[in-house]
Amino acid sequence: MSTVEEAEKAVETYNGYDLSVRLLTVNKAAPGGSQPKRRVVVNSFKIYVGYLAWQVDNSEQAFSQHGKVIDARVIYNRETGRSCGFGFVTMASETEMNDATAALDGHVC
Template sequence: MAAADVEYRCFVGGLAWATDSDALEKAFSQYGDVVESKIINDRETGRSRGFGFVTFSSEQAMKDAIEGMNGQNLDGRNITVNEAQSRGSGGGGSRDRGYGDGGSRYSRGGDGGAEGSW
């Protein structure tokens, strides 16, 4: 394995309230070795928040699970499955500090110009 912090984790959304970590692992284990399956619970109520994560031992297993499970029915709900974002990065890396996402660089100083509308 290249680096110890590499994880092959899927985000699983749209889960039924009754789906637990064991059911999640059972559903996804057909695609490869599941290292961890976890349902995210509300801190105050302890109830499922309707999403979770499944971590695989290999990238291929993760990709197969995304392809095979996205849009499928699990416990009566059509689930969404995609690659989870790394905890370390906020999506755009640390260099851009949030600027440049979605055209935000155009959000300042554009209303007083002489150009009018585009």
């Protein structure tokens, strides 16, 4: 960044930013080996969904029966475009996340 203000704005804007399957961690660089203070990112209500059938392209339908789905994504291989067989579903609340997990854990889609 060209100024301290730009760096601080970038940290404020992008630290904790949800980038598909990961939350970004953005801090100002620390001089000479010192460590910046770690910032705590509030956990989202995101569920890992594994062992998806190759043809599954949207996990939202099964989960929406257990609460409001904020986001549902199947992860694809960038080079082949083929499903990786897993994805993530973000629910609106912890209760909905727990209900969906309890109801669908081990469920065959």
